[in-house]
Amino acid sequence: MPRVRVRQHVNPLSQKYKYPVIPPDWSRIYANPNQPIHLDIGCARGQFLWEFAQLEPRWNYLGLEIRESLVEEANMIRDQLGLTNLHYLFCNANTSIQPILASLPTECLKRVSIQFPDPWFKKRHQKRRVVQPELVNNLADYLAAGTEVFVQSDIQDVAVEMCDRFSEHPAFHRTQNDWLTENPLPLATEREQSTIDRNEPVYRALFIAGNREQGTGNRGERTCLLD
Template identity: 80%
Template sequence: MVRVRVRQHVNPLCQKYQAPVILPDWSKIYDNLQQPLHLDIGCGRGRFLGQFAQLESNWNFLGLEIRQPLVTEANCWRDQQGLTNLHYLFCNANISIEPILASLPEGVLKRVSIQFPDPWFKKRHQKRRVVQPELVENLARYLGKGGEVFLQSDVEEVEIEMCDRFSEHSAFHRTQNDWLTENPLPVPTERELSTLDRGEPVYRALFIK
C-alpha cells in the first residue's frame, strides 16, 4: 500500500474539525462488542494499534485520528489483515469523545493511551493540545473501574501537563511519581522507537481509575 502524504499538524480548533463524529454501527465493526476496549487517542497511521490487536484478540481496539487520509489508509490495512477487533475513526477527539464513548456498551472501556501528541509549543497554541480538562472528565466518566490511562511523550513539558490534568481529577491516581523506565504495553509506537534510537528520553506515566 502506498503511504498517504498528509500534514503533520492539524489545528483542531479549525471550523472544519468542529463537525460531530459520524458513528458507525459498532455491532458491524466488532465480532464481540462486549470485549474490553483499548482506546488510542491520536493514533496516526495506526500501526501500533494494529500490532496490538493482533497480539490480543480478546480485546477490541479503537483508534481516533483527526487526519482523515490516515484513517482511510489504516482501515484499508485493517481489512487486508482481516482483523475484526480493530477500528479507526476519523474525528476530533475533543469534540467527539463523549458521543463515541456514550455509544459503546457500558463498562467496556478498560484502557486508554495518548502517545506523543502534537506539542503545540507556542503558548497561544497550547489550547490546541489534546489533553484538556473536558477530555479527562469524559474518560473519568466512561472508563471502567481499575481502567488504565497510559501517557507518553518525548517532550517533558507536554508529558508534565498531561499528567497534571489527570492528577487534578479525583477519579485517577498515578502509579508512581517518577517517570516509568519501561513501556508497560507490549507494543512500542514508531515514534517511541525512533526517539530511543536517537538516544533521546521518552517520558511515561500510568494512571489507574
C-alpha cells in the same frame, strides 16, 4: 505499500473539526463487540494498533485520528489484514469523545492510551493540545474503576501537562510519582521506538481510574464479557 502524504499538524479548533462524530453501530464493526476495548487517542497511521490487534485478538481496538486520509489508509490496511477486532475513526477527540464513550458497550473500555500527541510548542497554540480538562472530565465520567490510562511523550513539558491534568482530577490516580522507565504495554509506537533508537528520553506515566458517578450520556446496552 506507499504511505499517504498528509500535513504534519491539523488545527483542531478550525471550523471543520467543531462537530462531533456520530459513532457507528459497534455490533457491525467488531466481530465480538463485548470484548474489552483499548482506545488510542491520536493513533496517527495506526501501525501500533494493527500490531496490537494481532497480538491480543481477545481485545477490541479503537483508534481516533483527526487526519482523515490516515484513517482511510489505516482501515484499508485493517481490511487487508482481515482484522475484525480493530477500527479507526476520523474525528476530533476533543469534540467527539463524549458521544463515542457513551456509545461503547457498558464497562468494556478497559485501557486508554495517549501517545506522543502534537506538542504545539507556541504558547498561543497550546489550547490545541489534545489533553484538555474537558477530555479528562469526559473520560472520568465514563471510565470504569480500574481502567488504565497510559500517556507518554518525548517532550517533557507536554508529558508534565498531561500528567498534571489527570492528577488534578479526583477520578484518576497515578501509579508512581516518577516517570516510568519502561512501557507497560507489550508494543512500542513508531515514534517511541525511533526516540529510543536515538537514545533520547521518553516520559511515561500510568493512571488508574477510580470510582466515579456514572456519566449522563446514553450508555450502550451490551455489557462487556471478561474472562
